[in-house]
Amino acid sequence: MSSTRSYADAVDHLNSLQSNAATLDAVRASGGRLSEFAIPEMLEYLGRIGYEAEDLNALNVIHVTGTKGKGSTCAFTNSILRHVKPEWRVGLYTSPHLVAVRERIRVNGSPISEEDFARFFFEVWDRLDKNEVRAHPSTPSKPAYFRFVTLVAFHAFLSLKVDATILEVGVGGAYDSTNIVPRPTVTGVSALGIDHVGVLGKTIPEIAWQKAGIYKPGVPALTVEQPEEGMKVLEQRAAELKTASFEVVHAIPALDTIRLGLSGAHQRQNAALAVRLAQKFLSLRAGEPELPADALPPQYVAALQATRWPGRCQTVRDPAHAGTTWFLDGAHTLESLECCVRWFVSPDAALRTPPDARPRRVLVFNCTAGRTGATFLRAMLEGIEQLLQEHAREGESSGTFFDQVVFCTNVTYASGNYKGDLTSKNVHGHDLVALKVQHELADAWRTLLPSFPADRLHVLPSVEHAVNIVRQEPQPVDVLVAGSLHLVGGIIEVAGLKDVAL
Known part of the structure; x- marks a missing residue:
């Protein structure tokens, strides 16, 4: 491979396909209607790189x-x-x-190598360049960032001849770029977050309709327990789409007796869905006898205990600063933040020592401009207060829980530059320079906690600035990083946590 076809070059080319803030504003203003073009466009791109939709069935997909x-x-x-x-x-x-970015495409648990990513990336890029014939004249020559990476993933998995593919939807379901596999092996819907109703301006039935769009004729359709109005839509859509079956996955009692590899009580529901997806898949693809819904064989137990998913309720000891512990959770919805707070403020974490001997605590937080930061912060503080009362922590309150609070952008370095893989164009430049979202968050914090010391509240332009604040804290110190997976990724990069966190 020539020097002009390196992994860094692939990342640069990929970043050129990012949707900027103005484009994202247009999608939001359209009420999401632009997403309806995703499927025909993706099928067109797939054809231009030499595949037909039916070829994707060979991937044996769990969607x-x-x-x-x-x-x-x-x-x-x-x-x-x-x-x-x-x-x-x-x-x-x-x-x-x-x-x-290569973390998105994994084989046997590991991200594909930089060399493989660059190879598959440029094979897709070159095929699109060489085949400009388009059925829809309005289709851009190259797909946007997520759609392009999805094409690279399909190409990589087909080239590597994987035996099974677990495919996570990016956004929604019906119009998502991953939803072009004609016949996956099994499909599943995890929890429908109620707080998305306010954020996305959609009702629960509308959200459920979108999610159920991944259900396919003749394919088993699974879901966890949902709000009643959402469940009705999922069941109706499963019938309309003529799925092979429709199953509601209930709690598996045995999951309460093991320590899952992912922290948080909410993970038991996700683990139960995973167990049923795997059971269905292995029955259909490997001829394994289908197990009872609540069965948990030893191999399953070992797998659930060994599961790792960086940046989600993850505790990381800083390898270079023995007294610093990072609590990383990319929680970015009200419900996920509630889970995050319950995980962090628990006897095993923040409440493991008496108040007068506890570690210092720092909150590093950011969220996207389209979300209501004040609502998030209020929910976090109310959750902390409730848990402190539940655990009878006298002398502590939500107002004194954190010793330092940092609101920073997702820009990686103090120089104003991003690490290539972490480059983001989804915030208006003038808002980024003015730290608009971060100042709004700080204002909300001051309103919620007027007595919080001003010199302990920081609005900072980069992740590196935030890490520097943490490094100045007396040890031991516990650092909660939340609100954005992009922020968590930046922290892992700048704080030197890659070897222990990923």
Whole structure:
């Protein structure tokens, strides 16, 4: 491969396909209607790189969507298949990445190499350049970032001849770029987050309709327990799409007796869905006898205990600063933040020592401009207060819980530059320079906690600035990083946590 076809070059080319803030504003203003072009456009791109949709059936896909828990469900499912069938080659496609874009495309648990990513990337790029014939004149010559990476993933998995593919939906379901596999082996819907109703301006039935769009004729359709109005839509859509079956996955009692590899009580529901997805898949693809819904064989237990999913309720000891512990959770919805707070403020974490001997605590937080930061912060503080009362922590309150609070952008370095894989164009430049979102968050914090010391509240232009604040804290110090997976990825990069966190 020539020097002009390196991994860094692939990342640069990929970044040129990012949708900027103005484009994202247009999609939001359209009410999402622009997403309806995703499927015909993706099929056109797939044809231009030499494949037909039916070719994707060879990937043996487990397709998973939901508004929360879909990534964790995919991680659990991946671990189960690899434990039960160690001789298999198992592909996993997820988003977003934390530090390197190649994390999105994994084989047997590991991101594909930089060399492989660059090779598959430029094979797709060159095929699109050489085949400009388009059925729809309005289709751009190159797809946007996520669609392009999805094409690279399909090409990589087909080239590597994987035995099974766990495919996580990016956004929604019906119009998602991953939803062009004609016949996956099994499909699943994780929890429908109620708070998405306010954020996305959609009702629960509308969200459920979108998610159920991954259901396919003749393919088993699974879901966890959902709000009643959402469940009705999922069931109706399953019937309309003539799925092979429709199953509601209930709690598996045995999951309460093991320590899952992913922290948080909410993970038991994701693990239960993963167990049923794997059971269905192994029955259909490997001829394994279908197990009872609540069965948990030893291989499954080992797989669930061994599951790792970086940046989600993850505790990391800083390798260079023995007294610093990072609590990383890319929680970015009200419900996921509630889970995050319950995980962090627990007897095993923040409440493991008496108040007068506890570590210092720092909050590093950011969220996208389209979300209501004040609502998020209020929910976090109310959750902390409730848990402190539950655990009878006298002398502590939500107002004194954190010793320092940092609101920073997702820009990686103090120089104003991003690490190549972490480049983001989804915030208006003038808002980024003015730290608009971060100042709004700080204002909300001051309103919620007027007595919080001004010199302990920081609005900073980069992740590196935030890490510097943490480094100045007396040790021991516990650092909660939340609100954005992009922020978590930046922290892992700048704080030197890659070897222990990924």
